[in-house]
Amino acid sequence: xxxxxxxxxxxxxxxxxxxxxxxxxxxxxxxxxxxxxxxxxxxxxxxxxxxxxxxxxxxxxxxxxxxxxxxxxxxxxxxxxxxxxxxxxxxxxxxxxxxxxxxxxxxxxxxxxxxxxxxxxxxxxxxxxxxxxxxxxxxxxxxxxxxxxxxxxxxxxxxxxxxxxxxxxxxxxxxxxxxxxxxxxxxxxxxxxxxxxxxxxxxxxxxxxxxxxxxxxxxxxxxxxxxxxxxxxxxxxxxxxxxxxxxxxxxxxxxxxxxxxxxxxxxxxxxxxxxxxxxxxxxxxxxxxxxxxxx
Ligand SMILES: O=C(O)CCC(=O)C(=O)O
Ligand SMILES: [Fe+2]
Numbered sequence: 001x002x003x004x005x006x007x008x009x010x011x012x013x014x015x016x017x018x019x020x021x022x023x024x025x026x027x028x029x030x031x032x033x034x035x036x037x038x039x040x041x042x043x044x045x046x047x048x049x050x051x052x053x054x055x056x057x058x059x060x061x062x063x064x065x066x067x068x069x070x071x072x073x074x075x076x077x078x079x080x081x082x083x084x085x086x087x088x089x090x091x092x093x094x095x096x097x098x099x100x101x102x103x104x105x106x107x108x109x110x111x112x113x114x115x116x117x118x119x120x121x122x123x124x125x126x127x128x129x130x131x132x133x134x135x136x137x138x139x140x141x142x143x144x145x146x147x148x149x150x151x152x153x154x155x156x157x158x159x160x161x162x163x164x165x166x167x168x169x170x171x172x173x174x175x176x177x178x179x180x181x182x183x184x185x186x187x188x189x190x191x192x193x194x195x196x197x198x199x200x201x202x203x204x205x206x207x208x209x210x211x212x213x214x215x216x217x218x219x220x221x222x223x224x225x226x227x228x229x230x231x232x233x234x235x236x237x238x239x240x241x242x243x244x245x246x247x248x249x250x251x252x253x254x255x256x257x258x259x260x261x262x263x264x265x266x267x268x269x270x271x272x273x274x275x276x277x278x279x280x281x282x283x284x285x286x287x288x289x290x291x292x293x294x295x
Pocket of ligand 2: 211212217268
């Protein structure tokens with residue numbers, strides 16, 4: 001076991017189990033192309049797990065692959081090169097490699113961009129404070145295709161997000177378009193996560209335990225795996241087995257509120273390993289007034 005900086009070390013009770021982890025066989029895998037029973041499948045998944053996977057989702061494989069390939073090229077650059085577009089207090093988007101979740105550093109680096117560029121957000125949670133902040137996308141010089149790949153991909157993901165929001169509304173007995181107007185001033189943020197191999201995977205986490213603060217998160221993970229969900233039925237951490245070309249969807253804090261707590265935003269985290277790097281891409285649908293990441 002190698003050593004890592006103290007900043008990455010999780011408290012004993014939050015470290016991932018040493019033994020091989022339990023796969024979450026029960027997380028529903030839902031085929032979006034088959035309308036029979038779809039709404040109730042989504043509703044049951046949201047109620048029982050807060051998580052589900054979707055296939056036949058309509059996002060073209062080649063668009064996702066292009067984003068993944070160009071992201072891998074970007075993360076392969078030197079730290080110095082990547083830090084040229086590093087996130088700062090004034091600049092909320094771009095590259096970041098020192099994120100902390102619950103005050104412990106995550107074993108990861110990320111690249112963030114938004115669908116609507118620039119995106120305006122309230123400067124503070126105070127509704128009387130009318131000051132707005134502007135979020136601008138920043139793109140690296142290399143690889144040049146990352147910008148186009150990102151812009152094309154997020155359009156496809158937004159279509160999927162709206163489809164899912166409609167299904168969730170229907171599953172709550174509401175009209176399909178019930179949530180649409182809440183997203184007028186919203187954006188979708190895409191985060192590409194890169195988890196390098198870690199010499200001490202039993203002491204650290206790629207992302208520490210957290211709930212997602214947005215409405216809905218749509219995640220793609222490569223074939224390495226590592227996402228763990230705290231199973232509602234018994235509180236055990238279970239691993240979501242990678243399914244080729246499937247998206248993992250989870251409800252965030254905002255849907256928990258909109259559903260009057262019928263659907264719960266569930267805790268999850270990411271385990272890392274000694275040998276393989278891992279890439280995941282996630283889009284979270286953020287509601288305009290509440291676009292605060294509460295990791
Ligand atoms: O990479 C993953 O599998 C999940 C990442 C995550 O949960 C997050 O960034 O909020
Ligand atoms: Fe998350």
